Amino acid sequence: MSTQLQRLNQVKADAILLHDKVKIDSALARLSEFLTQDYADKDPVFLVVMNGGFIFAGNLLPKLNFPLQIDYCHATRYRGDTQGSQLEWKVEPHTNLANRHVVIVDDILDEGHTLNAIIQDCIKRQAASVKTLVLVEKIHERKAVHNMKADYCELTTPDEYVFGYGMDYNHYWRNCEAIYILNQPC
Numbered sequence: 001m002s003t004q005l006q007r008l009n010q011v012k013a014d015a016i017l018l019h020d021k022v023k024i025d026s027a028l029a030r031l032s033e034f035l036t037q038d039y040a041d042k043d044p045v046f047l048v049v050m051n052g053g054f055i056f057a058g059n060l061l062p063k064l065n066f067p068l069q070i071d072y073c074h075a076t077r078y079r080g081d082t083q084g085s086q087l088e089w090k091v092e093p094h095t096n097l098a099n100r101h102v103v104i105v106d107d108i109l110d111e112g113h114t115l116n117a118i119i120q121d122c123i124k125r126q127a128a129s130v131k132t133l134v135l136v137e138k139i140h141e142r143k144a145v146h147n148m149k150a151d152y153c154e155l156t157t158p159d160e161y162v163f164g165y166g167m168d169y170n171h172y173w174r175n176c177e178a179i180y181i182l183n184q185p186c
């Protein structure tokens, strides 16, 4: 096995389990109830933020039994690193969002710069409403907007780098079915 693969396996072996599959599944069940109450009659667009949002969206959206559209965008500011920098738009939404109820779906609200930029973009596109739906919120005082919170979120993480369930470590381990705290020097 290459040293790179050994290193990645070691990262997973050393990581600390934060939220297991059972906990994530029950968070998804609660979210699907809230979203059904709020959006069943609104013809919403769920705008999935690539890459991190796709596993969360792929597991949650099939639980919603009402008409909705799915689109995606790709904005990145970590680029496989454990610290964020300048936000780069890679793909903009394709759907005409004017007068639509938009729910932005992402894996994590960390400092919030990514979600904030996408919210502003949806407003610029004249969406009727814009809400945010994230799998986990990181608890710290460095938010892009003071006290920023997602509109829909059922899990939190302490101020540590986490991976799994869509979130990457150096572009790997998005495929974990649970969420782990990285337990290595960054």
Ligand SMILES: O=P(O)(O)OC[C@H]1O[C@H](OP(=O)(O)OP(=O)(O)O)[C@H](O)[C@@H]1O
Pocket (backbone or CB within 6 Å): 049, 050, 051, 052, 053, 075, 076, 077, 078, 079, 080, 084, 106, 107, 108, 109, 110, 111, 112, 113, 114, 115, 168
């Ligand atoms: O709240 P913030 O501090 O802005 O960080 C959150 C964003 O960072 C990650 O994306 P990343 O930039 O790693 O891109 P990726 O999803 O393509 O890996 C994550 O998927 C969120 O979109």
Ligand code: HPA
Pocket (backbone or CB within 6 Å): 078, 108, 110, 111, 160, 161, 162, 163, 167, 168, 169
């Ligand atoms: O803790 C994190 N893990 C993975 N991706 C991230 N993007 C922002 N914060 C994180």
